[in-house]
Amino acid sequence: MRDGTATKNKINRVAMELFAEKGVTETTTKDIAAGAEIAEGTIYRHYKSKDELVKKLFLSLYEEQGNYLRDIAATEKNIKQKIADMIARFCQLFAEDKALFTFLLLTQHGQLREVPDDMVTPVVVLRDLITRGQNAGAVKQGDPDLMAAMVLGVVVQPAVFHVYGRLTQDYKSFTQDLTEAAWGVLGLN
Amino acid sequence: MRDGTATKNKINRVAMELFAEKGVTETTTKDIAAGAEIAEGTIYRHYKSKDELVKKLFLSLYEEQGNYLRDIAATEKNIKQKIADMIARFCQLFAEDKALFTFLLLTQHGQLREVPDDMVTPVVVLRDLITRGQNAGAVKQGDPDLMAAMVLGVVVQPAVFHVYGRLTQDYKSFTQDLTEAAWGVLGLN
Amino acid sequence: MRDGTATKNKINRVAMELFAEKGVTETTTKDIAAGAEIAEGTIYRHYKSKDELVKKLFLSLYEEQGNYLRDIAATEKNIKQKIADMIARFCQLFAEDKALFTFLLLTQHGQLREVPDDMVTPVVVLRDLITRGQNAGAVKQGDPDLMAAMVLGVVVQPAVFHVYGRLTQDYKSFTQDLTEAAWGVLGLN
Amino acid sequence: MRDGTATKNKINRVAMELFAEKGVTETTTKDIAAGAEIAEGTIYRHYKSKDELVKKLFLSLYEEQGNYLRDIAATEKNIKQKIADMIARFCQLFAEDKALFTFLLLTQHGQLREVPDDMVTPVVVLRDLITRGQNAGAVKQGDPDLMAAMVLGVVVQPAVFHVYGRLTQDYKSFTQDLTEAAWGVLGLN
DNA sequence: AATGAATGAGACTTCATTCAT
DNA sequence: CATGAATGAAGTCTCATTCAT
Numbered sequence: 127m128r129d130g131t132a133t134k135n136k137i138n139r140v141a142m143e144l145f146a147e148k149g150v151t152e153t154t155t156k157d158i159a160a161g162a163e164i165a166e167g168t169i170y171r172h173y174k175s176k177d178e179l180v181k182k183l184f185l186s187l188y189e190e191q192g193n194y195l196r197d198i199a200a201t202e203k204n205i206k207q208k209i210a211d212m213i214a215r216f217c218q219l220f221a222e223d224k225a226l227f228t229f230l231l232l233t234q235h236g237q238l239r240e241v242p243d244d245m246v247t248p249v250v251v252l253r254d255l256i257t258r259g260q261n262a263g264a265v266k267q268g269d270p271d272l273m274a275a276m277v278l279g280v281v282v283q284p285a286v287f288h289v290y291g292r293l294t295q296d297y298k299s300f301t302q303d304l305t306e307a308a309w310g311v312l313g314l315n
Numbered sequence: 316m317r318d319g320t321a322t323k324n325k326i327n328r329v330a331m332e333l334f335a336e337k338g339v340t341e342t343t344t345k346d347i348a349a350g351a352e353i354a355e356g357t358i359y360r361h362y363k364s365k366d367e368l369v370k371k372l373f374l375s376l377y378e379e380q381g382n383y384l385r386d387i388a389a390t391e392k393n394i395k396q397k398i399a400d401m402i403a404r405f406c407q408l409f410a411e412d413k414a415l416f417t418f419l420l421l422t423q424h425g426q427l428r429e430v431p432d433d434m435v436t437p438v439v440v441l442r443d444l445i446t447r448g449q450n451a452g453a454v455k456q457g458d459p460d461l462m463a464a465m466v467l468g469v470v471v472q473p474a475v476f477h478v479y480g481r482l483t484q485d486y487k488s489f490t491q492d493l494t495e496a497a498w499g500v501l502g503l504n
Numbered sequence: 505m506r507d508g509t510a511t512k513n514k515i516n517r518v519a520m521e522l523f524a525e526k527g528v529t530e531t532t533t534k535d536i537a538a539g540a541e542i543a544e545g546t547i548y549r550h551y552k553s554k555d556e557l558v559k560k561l562f563l564s565l566y567e568e569q570g571n572y573l574r575d576i577a578a579t580e581k582n583i584k585q586k587i588a589d590m591i592a593r594f595c596q597l598f599a600e601d602k603a604l605f606t607f608l609l610l611t612q613h614g615q616l617r618e619v620p621d622d623m624v625t626p627v628v629v630l631r632d633l634i635t636r637g638q639n640a641g642a643v644k645q646g647d648p649d650l651m652a653a654m655v656l657g658v659v660v661q662p663a664v665f666h667v668y669g670r671l672t673q674d675y676k677s678f679t680q681d682l683t684e685a686a687w688g689v690l691g692l693n
Numbered sequence: 694m695r696d697g698t699a700t701k702n703k704i705n706r707v708a709m710e711l712f713a714e715k716g717v718t719e720t721t722t723k724d725i726a727a728g729a730e731i732a733e734g735t736i737y738r739h740y741k742s743k744d745e746l747v748k749k750l751f752l753s754l755y756e757e758q759g760n761y762l763r764d765i766a767a768t769e770k771n772i773k774q775k776i777a778d779m780i781a782r783f784c785q786l787f788a789e790d791k792a793l794f795t796f797l798l799l800t801q802h803g804q805l806r807e808v809p810d811d812m813v814t815p816v817v818v819l820r821d822l823i824t825r826g827q828n829a830g831a832v833k834q835g836d837p838d839l840m841a842a843m844v845l846g847v848v849v850q851p852a853v854f855h856v857y858g859r860l861t862q863d864y865k866s867f868t869q870d871l872t873e874a875a876w877g878v879l880g881l882n
Numbered sequence: 883a884a885t886g887a888a889t890g891a892g893a894c895t896t897c898a899t900t901c902a903t
Numbered sequence: 904c905a906t907g908a909a910t911g912a913a914g915t916c917t918c919a920t921t922c923a924t
Binding site: 527529530610613614617627653656657658659660661662664665668678682685688 | 716719798799803806836838843847849850854857859860867871874877878
């Protein structure tokens with residue numbers, strides 16, 4: 127291949143999966159190279175260091191999730207429906223790409239502090255949506271950051287249980303229950 | 316202290332704090348020894364390996380939390396009150412010892428698989444309480460594991476936000492809100 | 505330039521300057537390529553290896569200096585004047601192209617052993633001039649290699665000081681002093 | 694051994710010899726460890742990095758030479774004799790420990806800039822001695838830094854020739870010639 | 883029980899060199 | 904002649920663990 131895009135994509139994918147599987151520190155550059163079927167040195171044509179790989183991977187994927195949610199928040203629907211759509215989208219994503227979620231889950235500690243203030247993150251989108259819902263009188267009063275945290279917890283913690291085998295059903299089957307719980311937390315019933 | 320109990324306690328405390336601060340892999344045995352003001356080799360008088368230290372520390376602290384919750388679950392109160400007590404207890408703990416929570420938070424991945432089947436963990440206690448509540452007709456129907464996960468998420472995720480500075484108030488001030496949200500998830504209003 | 509002469513010259517010049525600035529091992533082929541505004545692979549159209557580049561560069565420049573001195577030695581002037589001319593020439597060169605001198609200075613160790621026996625080097629020219637001066641009775645007796653070394657030291661060491669900032673005046677202003685010192689060493693007063 | 698002094702000394706000696714023989718970059722930590730008959734990691738109990746090893750080694754040995762010369766400069770003798778003593782001392786040192794000289798010679802480039810301003814170096818001692826000699830009317834006028842450089846060149850450049858095999862006699866046999874040349878440069882005859 | 887110098891496996895990274903385009 | 908992505912050997916350094924004291 128003339129440009130290295132395919133190689134870089136392969137590195138990204140393999141790295142994400144290995145990080146999700148074993149954790150970042152436990153995954154060696156050798157592992158990544160083997161998984162991507164390239165030489166170890168090749169990683170360094172695309173990233174200055176393993177650290178940079180982790181950070182860029184995390185930030186780009188984290189922001190990508192933020193963008194998805196932002197698009198949902200930007201629709202014409204009412205807030206109740208937007209919350210439902212967001213949760214449906216999360217369940218869909220998790221069912222399709224568990225490694226992506228697990229990677230974000232494992233990597234957040236230590237990477238969250240690297241998030242630029244102006245980045246569109248899932249958390250920020252959710253918090254802003256809640257704030258606007260409160261202003262419109264649809265969502266009950268309360269610290270919007272706290273409410274965002276609780277909603278996030280309702281949706282994410284079952285996914286963690288799923289990752290660790292405590293929940294085994296197809297995650298999409300939880301969509302309805304999660305949505306109703308989130309509505310309850312926000313007083314949207 | 317002719318026996319090494321004091322030394323071991325110091326190791327445990329220092330290790331937990333360093334693990335919470337920087338993560339397990341990023342904390343070296345040298346760091347721990349320095350923090351505990353002992354020689355590196357001394358750690359190996361008390362633990363066979365760093366891995367064993369991490370595992371024993373995690374399991375004992377995790378079980379300790381389970382025991383607290385079990386004691387609450389064993390009281391004569393009604394389930395609604397028990398949930399409230401558990402959350403109050405968690406908020407208290409988190410406010411008093413953030414490092415302990417952070418340690419458990421960071422370490423769960425990779426340690427959760429080591430938990431013996433018969434151990435009394437917070438998750439098991441909570442799940443069993445929910446099941447009994449459902450049998451008694453107090454808690455609404457639904458997968459008890461899923462419900463336990465959602466309740467846990469409601470309580471724990473705000474703590475994560477607190478650790479990363481997105482929430483800054485004294486955690487105990489959230490007790491009421493968290494409790495009501497948990498009740499809502501369980502249909503206990 | 506259908507042939508690569510211009511490219512090769514650019515490589516030579518850039519390489520010399522970088523070698524002088526940071527040392528040979530500390531200069532990467534990537535640095536050279538970047539400085540010469542070519543691709544890394546292009547270097548290998550002109551040189552078999554980095555080693556060959558260093559060696560050829562050193563030898564050609566070193567010999568070039570030898571040739572200059574040989575031309576001076578071949579004139580009709582008396583030895584005293586020839587020494588003066590050589591030193592003047594060195595001061596001129598150093599003032600004009602400090603990088604060239606620094607490159608030769610840094611590279612000599614490790615390259616000096618590669619010099620072919622029959623090459624016209626500054627050292628050989630100087631030594632031969634001294635020998636002839638001794639035969640003609642103009643230069644005082646003594647090991648000609650030792651005397652060549654001392655004369656060289658008198659002229660070169662101040663240049664080293666200049667490179668490292670211990671001497672800061674225009675080097676040409678030292679010409680007279682260096683010449684007289686050299687004469688003194690050779691007993692030419 | 695209870696303390697690591699012997700090990701550190703061994704590292705220092707072996708490193709100096711290898712650096713002198715092949716150059717710093719060409720000497721690997723593996724080489725040093727093998728030469729000192731220790732594990733590679735052991736080097737890092739005594740030095741934070743290879744760089745630090747090189748720098749500390751250079752600075753301590755360089756300063757040591759400065760101290761020797763300072764002691765000579767501090768005697769009651771006249772300046773002519775002091776110069777003679779210094780040169781004799783240098784010839785003695787070089788004859789006894791060629792590796793030390795070669796190490797200092799090879800390493801000066803890149804280390805000279807690290808020398809603290811207040812360090813007693815051979816160059817500073819020599820320059821100060823010359824300045825005092827000029828004030829006393831014993832040494833002829835002229836930039837003392839330039840004169841120090843020339844004297845240094847007279848003494849050191851033959852040593853370089855010796856290292857590269859152009860001079861082969863016992864270096865101590867040059868003592869008289871070098872001394873007279875240095876005197877000549879300083880106008881001390 | 884405690885020490886701390888030493889170990890050695892292995893991680894990350896660099897860089898001269900190759901080769902398909 | 905020129906490119907630049909890829910290689911892989913080799914280097915520096917870290918760190919959990921051991922063992923003589």
